[in-house]
Amino acid sequence: MNNPATSADLRADNKASTFDIVQKSLAKRRSAERRFKAYGLTGIMLGLMFLLVLFTSIIGKGYTAFVQxxxxxxxxxxxxxxxxxxxxxxxxxxxxxxxxxxxxxxxxxxxxxxxxxxxxxxxxxxxxxxxxxxxxxxxxxxxxxxxxxxxxxxxxxxxxxxxxxxxxxxxxxxxxxxxxxxxxxxxxxxxxxxxxxFNALFFTAGDSREPEMAGIRGALMGSLLTLIGTFLLSFPIGVATAVYLEEFAPINKFTDFIEVNINNLAAVPSIVFGLLGLAMFINFFGLPRSTPIIGCLVLTLMTLPTIIIAGRASLKSVPPSIREAALGMGASKLQTITHHVLPLAMPGMMTGSIIGMARALGETAPLLMIGMVAFIVDVPTSFTQPSTVLPVQIYLWADSPERAFVERTSAAIMVLLFFLISMNGLAVYLRRRYERRW
Incomplete structure (x- = not known):
């Protein structure tokens, strides 16, 4: 026969040992959580430190280019x-x-x-x-x-x-x-x-073999023409594709195949699009080399997956009740999309498009493949005139041995970063200003 006192003591000892085990495991988990947070903060601080070093180096070398x-x-x-x-x-x-x-x-x-x-x-x-x-x-x-x-x-x-x-x-x-x-x-x-x-020539002149006469106006105009053409082509096609796939396309193997390929194209290296543009637009169709029209066609192919994916995500964010209410009031499918769904999804679509344009602005590899690396002195005024873009201009100057080109390279990088940060800031502003939460 068991002793009641002994059984109670055993149960108390078991409870105490279980409590101790739980406490030790909690202490280990909390310690692991603190270490994980420390690792994350360390990674963020290292990233910010490297970014600060990069910006300091660029600004330190480039700010003198703004005076002459x-x-x-x-x-x-x-x-x-x-x-x-x-x-x-x-x-x-x-x-x-x-x-x-x-x-x-x-x-x-x-x-x-x-x-x-x-x-x-x-x-x-x-x-x-x-x-x-x-x-x-x-x-x-x-x-x-x-x-x-x-x-x-x-x-x-x-x-x-x-x-x-x-x-x-x-x-x-x-x-x-x-x-x-x-x-x-x-x-x-x-x-x-x-x-x-103040070095006004840096902003008003085209490229030159003399560093003191070299400017970025030609590259800026080339980038502007290329981005305008890219937006005019990619935005309507991307929005139309997103609307079709999300609102009208039936769910079958063909549409699944299209969606998989769109997602895959978003991860394709940009130089592949440059090779495609070289093979198709220049060698096959015979379009003029080193022109903004070639650049915008290549960058359109590159940015379309980003715009389509962002457009579909924006359309999905619109509540089904909006569609049901419009259809219940007698609106057609097309009227529902154009009058109700698209206006609500447009801020997200514009955000995705601006991010795609920012990526296109900073691209160099695909444009090198289609010949926009040429030495261009004149400032382009149309889509069919030879031109270069700002990232390629930076690439050309970085390869020059003169010390004066070093500061102009850094100054051009500062201008490019300004436009990239501005475009991303505009995307954030549009999303916060016009986004609706349901």
Whole structure:
């Protein structure tokens, strides 16, 4: 016969041991949860730290590109020099404007007489400054016969020296600016004839082999034309496809096959779309190479899966009661979709489209395959003119050895990041502003 006291003690001991086991397991689980949170916070902090280092590096190298060293020269627009035969615009467009710059420098530094010294003196002003003088004369012919003070861009080596990227204390053999040029720069500084001004050329000029004359306007126009064409093609097709698959398509093997392929296309590497565009649009259809029309066709194929998937998700988010109420009031299927469902789903569709456009803006690989990597000086004005885009322009500048192109590469990256962040911010705003929660 069992002792009642002994049985009670055993049950108490069992309860105590079970409680201890549960407490130990809870402590382990809470400890594991704390470690998991710590790992997550550490990962987030590392990501933010690397992002901060990246942004600091880009901004630190690129912010100086928004200012440009310029030299003030008194330019005498000699009519006999520029238009000796009075040929009008054609003669003025072909005149030697760099000769005017050399005359002005020779007048400012009359003591420079040796040929080698003159070459070093003339090299202090950008070789592309003559184009700016030509544009001034062609725009305003009243300048002929007058002496006008003009701020002209300095050579990239002088610009790098003024910005502190070249150490003037180094030996002359180890820097790209010689001692005589340093003396001339000091003299110009004392006369307030060499200063750093806002670099308007960076935003108004096309690409150039001279860093001080290179700008992003051509790449921006190419990106703008390409994105406009991509949106005009991808948005209607993507919305129509999403509406059909979600509202009208029967559920069968064919539609399942289409949905699977749309989801697969969203994960296809972008360079594959570039190969497809090269094979189909250029080699088969014979469309002009290196043009925005080719770029928008390729990017349309790339962004369509994203827009379709986002459109279907937006349509699914509309409650069935909206459709049932419209149909109950006598509206047709098409009227229900166009008058009730689509307006409610449109904010989500627009958000997906903007995100797709932001991805298209930052793409480089597919556009390299269709030839938009060419050196384009002129700013494109139509969909059929040769052009490049901002990411490809960054790629081209990053491959250039000059130090001045390094800061322009970083500055172009800053401009690209600004547009990408703005587009994603617009998508977030539209979603929060017009999204309805049911």
């Amino acid at each position: 060293t310029q030299v003030k020269l008194d330019i005498y627009f000699d009519a006999e020099w520029l238009d000796p035969e009075q040929g009008g615009d054609d003669s003025l467009a072909k005149a030697d404007y760099n000769g005017l710059i050399k005359k002005s420098l020779s007048t400012a530094f009359p003591e420079v007489t040796e040929r080698r010294d003159k070459r070093d003196l003339y090299a202090m002003v950008s070789s592309g400054a003559g184009f700016l003088l030509r544009e001034m004369v062609v725009t305003d012919k009243s300048l002929l016969g007058k002496t006008v003070p003009v701020w002209l861009p300095a050579d990239d080596d002088i610009d790098m020296l003024m910005k502190g990227h070249i150490d003037r204390e180094q030996d002359q053999a180890n820097r790209r600016v010689n001692d005589k040029q340093l003396a001339w720069i000091d003299r110009l500084s004392q006369e307030a004839r060499i200063e750093k001004h």
